[in-house]
Amino acid sequence: MTESLFSYVRRKSKSNVKVGSLSTGQVLISDAKAKVLNDFFRSMFTKEDDTDIPVPDSCFGGGCEAKLVDIVIDAETVAAKLRNLKSDKAAGDDILSPRSLRNISSEIASPVAIIFRKSLDTGCIPRDWSKCNSTVQKWNRSQAENYYPISLTSQICKVVESILIDELVQHLESNKLLHNSQHGFCSGHLCATNLLTFLETVTAFVNDKVNIDTVYLDLAKAFDKVPHQHLLSKLKAHGVDGLVCNWSKAVSQQRVCLDGSYSSWRPVWSGVPQGSVLGPVLFLIFINNLDTGLSSKILKYAYDTKIFHLVMNHTDGLGLQQDLDSISNWARMADGI
Secondary structure: OHHHHHHHHHHHHOOOOOOOOHHHOOOOOHHHHHHHHHHHHHHOOOOOOOOOOOOOOHHHOOOOOOOEOOOOOOHHHHHHHHHOOOOOOOOOOOOOOHHHHHHOHHHHHHHHHHHHHHHHHHOOOOHHHOEEEEEEEEOOOOOHHHEEEEEEOOHHHHHHHHHHHHHHHHHHHHOOOOOOOEOOOOOOOOHHHHHHHHHHHHHHHHHOOOOEEEEEEEOOOOOOOOEHHHHHHHHHHOOEOHHHHHHOOOOOEEEEEEOOEEOOOEEOOEOOOOOOOOHHHHHHHHHHHHHOOOOOEEEEEOOEEEEEEEOOOHHHHHHHHHHHHHHHHHHHHHOOO
């Protein structure tokens, strides 16, 4: 009963977002609103300097001897993934609904496996897989900057991504490449484990009657700003190379869908798509070295981060400030500033 209730609430919460007049102060028709939102989302992308890609250090996988360079693809695995598609999910730009794909899973499993194998071998991603329609979520109806995109990618692409993600997660976990500070999108870790770890640490300090300072950080537009070449460099530092690394490219084009209207297609310069299967784990790899060199304790849930430090004197306070400066420098490098 509880699961059915939450499923109903989630389904109702995904209803069409009512977009106001936005920052233009004008009453716009749907296609004009879609263009305004898509232009804003595009303005958040990072334009990186391909000639100055930082070399990741060995603290978070640079010394990893294990390599993930290729994966095995078979029709049986593809068919199983197709049968597990959720019928209530939206189709991508190819308009292939998950319900239809489930019904013909046995018939198309072999062709999909062949296409994915060819795509891996050549590093070329089918056009429909590399494009996404973006719906929007909001905090405040009147400002474009308060909306954020949710990518509706091809369901077939999500199937092949899920095959790749199984291998990628196994590689990361078996070689212990992700810092324990990360609790988002990780097996055995939840928002609750993040909070419990923090509570246990803070309680111990309080019981000892010492001071602990905590700083909460939120990286703005973090998923949208991930520079692609920096990401590929960090994938290689984590032992992800060869065909897998070449294929792990982000969406190349996006448009905004709003009330049945569409903006034009615009190129995607940076970011990992929110709403994709592969995107969250790619982001975890990108942000993994945020911990490097910090003296403070740190906990992350995706990009939501808190650092906490014992502060009993001026020197302790300077140590916390140095860690904040280090994170600030990391963010500037990640943003290509």
